[in-house]
Amino acid sequence: MSASPKPPPFDPADPLGIDDLLEPEDLAIRDTVRAWTRDRVLPHIAEWYESGELPVVRELARELGALGALGMSLEGYGCAGASAVQYGLACLELEAADSGIRSLVSVQGSLAMYAIHRYGSEEQRREWLPGMAAGELIGCFGLTEPDHGSDPGSMRTYARRDGDDWVLNGRKMWITNGSVAQVAVVWAQTDGGVRGFVVPTGAPGFSAPEIKHKWSLRASVTSELVLDDVRLPADAVLPGVTGLRGPLGCLSHARYGIVWGSMGAARSSFETALAYAGSREQFGRPIGGFQLTQAKLADMAVELHKGILLAHHLGRRMDAGTLRAEQISFGKLNNVREAIEICRTARTILGANGISLEYPVMRHATNLESVLTYEGTVEMHQLVLGKALTGLDAFR
Incomplete structure (x- = not known):
């Protein structure tokens, strides 16, 4: 009988040998994101947190785009097409630096970009996703309202038809990236059920006042979204889904x-x-x-x-x-x-x-x-x- 292989030394950083489950590409992505956070986030994060600001959010977004971390698990349109495990490893490393940095990436990729990628038209995907994947455009996701968090079905934000246009009115609350975003995916009640809308944040009637005095996620941009008669063309609606x-x-x-x-x-x-x-x-x-x-x-x-x-x-x-x-x-x-x-x-x-x-x-x-x-x-x-x-x- 041949001798059993000798187990490797015990590693306090990986006591169960979980790294053995990862492919070389998985490890390379993890290590790349870890190195980026070490160089670009960790030297400054305590200062950002104490001041309650993320002053370089646009710069960080572009750098994260260059890493392929935005819309990381999506295919095409400039997205990296990474595996779910690889995306998860990136999230782990980002939040090891700070939850606010991971939130920036999650809202951009898993909420705003995912909504356009999964439910949007081909024209919407081509218009928005390449810039968002590169970090040149920042997105936010408007679902939660001041009086409706766990019960989004009771949302009051409403979109009505006016000729070929849509007109949106309502408020959204606790929106990450809101005041720095160029595009917002906003969910609203309509006569035909809940629909999603791609809203350029420069549209008349749209504003995003920043929420201050937070004691958590201080190194993150958090805003209210205010929609006062925001007029959008017919093709602003996400065509691929109706309802919650x-x-x-x-x-x-x-x-x-x-x-x-x-x-x-x-x-x-x-x-x-x-x-x-x-x-x-x-x-x-x-x-x-x-x-x-x-x-x-x-x-x-x-x-x-x-x-x-x-x-x-x-x-x-x-x-x-x-x-x-x-x-x-x-x-x-x-x-x-x-x-x-x-x-x-x-x-x-x-x-x-x-x-x-x-x-x-x-x-x-x-x-x-x-x-x-x-x-x-x-x-x-x-x-x-x-x-x-x-x-x-x-x-x-």
Whole structure:
């Protein structure tokens, strides 16, 4: 009998050997995005977060476009045509830098571009997608309203016909990229059901006042969208879908990126706590040598890498065309909750230093409070899974 192969050394950065599941191209994309965030985001992110601004958003968008990170998993029109796993790895690296940076990419690619790519006309795709893929044009996605978040079917934004034109009136709230966008995908009630509209942000009657005084996602542009008699031509409507399945389909695509991205915030916090535990001394020894600290680190590592495995599994299913919306809810619910817990535990290891912007932990924790809520609250995803498990609808 031949001898069994010797296992490789234990790697604290990859304790389960998940990298063995990745192809060389997957690793190359991951490492490229990681290097970009190291050079372009990490040296400045604490300052941007503290000031509550993302002053170089247009510059970053163009650089992300050059990387192929915008509309990354879409085909054609200048998009990279990457796999779902590759897109997920990019989201993980972006959110390891900051959730706001990943949100910029997710809203651009998985919401605005995806809506045009999936439901738009060929003319709309050709007009908007190449510029958006290059980062020359920034997009936003208008669904949530001031009084209607989890219940988009009750939206009040309305589009009426006036001859051959459409006239839109309404308000949208908590819109990432809103005040820097050149194009907005806006969902509105019509006499024939919910429809999506491609709205140039320079149209008369359109405005996007920026939302200030946020304590989360501070390095991200967040706006209200105001539509006062915005007149659009007939061909502004997305022809490929009617009803809520349009915007909900876009949200599923974006939620998938959150499954991966949240693990990036968790990884950054875990790595910070691990390094700190090895250098911080109390009672004459590194705190990483105490049993209670090791228990925390072990639990954090288990949940982090379980979450990455879950994201990888869902990515393979998306690439195979077998991923269901309920499974995305499973991933979003689990991974964001566990990411927040990892950040909170990491903060305890850092002690008082954990609240300082000299370390990323509290920034990630506060960002994840928004990630927990947007694109489906905990309660909504629990009810999605509850309905799938029982066959009974408890939403109302």
